[in-house]
Amino acid sequence: MLARCPVCHSHLQLEAIVQDEAARELLGVLSALDATLSRALVGYLGLWRPAKQDLRWDRALRLAREVLALEADPARLAWALSETTEAIRAKGGSTPIKSHGYLKRVLEGTPQSAGAGAVVPSEQVAPRAAPVKAPSATVDGVMRLEALKRRARGSDT
Numbered sequence: 001m002l003a004r005c006p007v008c009h010s011h012l013q014l015e016a017i018v019q020d021e022a023a024r025e026l027l028g029v030l031s032a033l034d035a036t037l038s039r040a041l042v043g044y045l046g047l048w049r050p051a052k053q054d055l056r057w058d059r060a061l062r063l064a065r066e067v068l069a070l071e072a073d074p075a076r077l078a079w080a081l082s083e084t085t086e087a088i089r090a091k092g093g094s095t096p097i098k099s100h101g102y103l104k105r106v107l108e109g110t111p112q113s114a115g116a117g118a119v120v121p122s123e124q125v126a127p128r129a130a131p132v133k134a135p136s137a138t139v140d141g142v143m144r145l146e147a148l149k150r151r152a153r154g155s156d157t
Contacts, residue, residue, distance in 0.1 A: 031143035040081035
């Protein structure tokens with residue numbers, strides 16, 4: 001199935017995505033998460049993309065797993081991911097990030113209730129940039145297909 005990316009308008013073959021093991025696993029991981037957390041995680045993963053090439057699926061999957069292992073509270077992690085992404089984008093740097101150090105510092109300074117909509121004093125928060133965009137309709141569709149496949153496999157066993 002040929003789809004068009006809503007961001008760059010290039011053609012995207014969904015068959016190619018689901019053929020790649022790491023891509024399929026990453027989409028499965030993202031579809032299993034709360035929508036807020038998956039959007040924030042995708043935005044954060046974009047910070048790791050090398051300037052002149054694409055982020056490999058296997059690296060994106062490894063990074064996603066590392067990030068999800070950092071914090072058990074999904075709301076708190078989503079908040080920290082959004083804050084990290086916004087702060088780094090506000091700096092305007094074009095080089096990809098190299099470690100989760102900044103995210104870890106944001107998590108350390110994040111109140112336990114930050115994910116639940118708590119107000120954090122402005123001196124603790126980096127300046128806010130544009131909010132992280134929702135995933136494209138294509139990614140959303142692929143994530144839903146992966147969820148259906150997982151459910152179908154679960155009912156077959």
